[in-house]
Amino acid sequence: MSNLSLAYIFYNHKLLVDDNFQLPKVEKLASDLIFSSGDQVIARDLLDDEAIPEGYQLIPIRQLIAQWTRAQFEQASRAVQLLEWRRNHKFCSHCGHETEVHSTEYAMVCPACGYRQYPRVQPCVITVITKGTDEILLAKNARNKGNMYGLIAGFVEVGETLEEAVARETLEEVGINVKNIQYLSSQPWPFPSNLMLAFKAEYESGEIKLQEEEISDAQFFKFDQLPETPFAGSIAHAMIEHVIHNKKMP
Ligand SMILES: [Zn+2]
Numbered sequence: 023m024s025n026l027s028l029a030y031i032f033y034n035h036k037l038l039v040d041d042n043f044q045l046p047k048v049e050k051l052a053s054d055l056i057f058s059s060g061d062q063v064i065a066r067d068l069l070d071d072e073a074i075p076e077g078y079q080l081i082p083i084r085q086l087i088a089q090w091t092r093a094q095f096e097q098a099s100r101a102v103q104l105l106e107w108r109r110n111h112k113f114c115s116h117c118g119h120e121t122e123v124h125s126t127e128y129a130m131v132c133p134a135c136g137y138r139q140y141p142r143v144q145p146c147v148i149t150v151i152t153k154g155t156d157e158i159l160l161a162k163n164a165r166n167k168g169n170m171y172g173l174i175a176g177f178v179e180v181g182e183t184l185e186e187a188v189a190r191e192t193l194e195e196v197g198i199n200v201k202n203i204q205y206l207s208s209q210p211w212p213f214p215s216n217l218m219l220a221f222k223a224e225y226e227s228g229e230i231k232l233q234e235e236e237i238s239d240a241q242f243f244k245f246d247q248l249p250e251t252p253f254a255g256s257i258a259h260a261m262i263e264h265v266i267h268n269k270k271m272p
Contacts, residue, residue, distance in 0.1 A: 025049065029099035033068040035100060035213075036080035043089045044234060046108065047080060055104055057097075061133050065101035067109070083212065088257030092272060095255070099212040104128060107141040115139060143210070146186045148175040148225045150261040151200055153225035153242050158265060160249060161240035170226030171239075171249045175218070196240045197243060200224060207271040209257040218257050223266060239250040 026047040031038040038046060039206050054064040074080065083102060107128075110160075114121055114132035121130040121139065129137045150173050151159040160171035176191035178184060185203045192200050200223035209218045230240055243249065245266045252258040263269040 023073060027054075027062050027064045029054075030063070030065040030169060031068050032065070032083075032102055032105060033080055035083060037083050037102075038068065038074065038077050038078050039081055039086075039099075043054075043081070043086065046075065055101070055108060057101070060070055063097075065105050067068065067105060068191060088253065096210055099210050102212045103210075103215045104141060104207050111139045116212060123240065140214075145178040145184070145187075146211070146216040147191060147202070147219050147221060148173050148257060148261070149188045149192060149203075149221045149223050150202075150206075150265050151192065151198075151225055152265055153222055154266055156245045157242040158245060158262065159196065159225070159240060159242050160251065162238045164234065164236055164238045168236075169250050170252065171243075172252050173261060175258075178219075181234075184219055184221070188223060192223070193228075195233045195237050197233075198228035199226040201226040207257065209272075211257070220257050220261050221270065222261070 023148070027050045028045050029048045030045060033047075040046070048064070050064055052067045057063045057065070062246055082102055083098055088099060090098070108123065108130065111120060111130040112210060113119065114137050115137045116137040117132060119130050119132050119134035124131050124138070132138070150151055153159070159174070161174055162169075162171050174192050174195050175197070176187065177188040182190070184205070188203050189200060192198060203221055203223045206220040206222055208220060210216075211218045225242070232238070232240060260269070264271050
């Protein structure tokens with residue numbers, strides 16, 4: 023059955039997998055998005071009226087972080103982002119003409135004016151801030167109904183360095199100044215198309231003052247008295263483990 027392709031089939035950020043979280047194998051269609059790594063892996067959207075095959079279910083891709091390896095999750099993340107990009111670029115943003123899928127590159131090409139649209143990622147900084155040798159800043163997002171405390175994060179603005187974004191977001195969201203900003207690691211995060219850039223920094227000055235539309239609470243917590251924190255598989259989890267237990271960043 024070598025003519026079958028392994029398929030990432032999405033429906034509203036949910037992915038079709040079997041009971042063991044394995045992908046289905048399907049016959050390739052002309053409209054499928056093909057991964058450049060070979061033609062045996064494709065991605066497509068499940069149609070509104072298409073039935074879910076027996077033995078399969080739709081799982082939110084966030085949940086697959088815990089089930090899959092990092093490499094598997096990253097490929098799924100790439101698939102969902104490329105599909106979304108293709109869906110959102112059916113017309114030329116320069117002249118308005120209908121676009122065509124480039125035959126070999128990930129590009130949507132305008133046959134009228136030649137303009138090419140490529141997939142974009144949104145750089146987003148996330149920062150773990152420590153104070154002294156045993157305190158960490160954790161903040162509760164105002165939109166989060168639960169009790170989970172996370173890290174300070176935000177989009178990089180036009181014309182800004184990553185370090186400037188870290189300092190600005192921290193000052194805006196919790197009113198403090200940080201020093202010794204250092205890059206740790208990165209993670210593609212397909213919600214919807216972010217590249218999370220992880221930094222660590224140390225508290226320098228200022229009192230915590232919340233930006234209330236964004237943050238409902240923020241405190242320096244002792245390492246041994248943490249509240250509920252982000253789940254394993256997220257970069258925030260790895261960052262907290264890194265500063266508290268000196269674990270290596272993935
Ligand atoms: Zn055009």
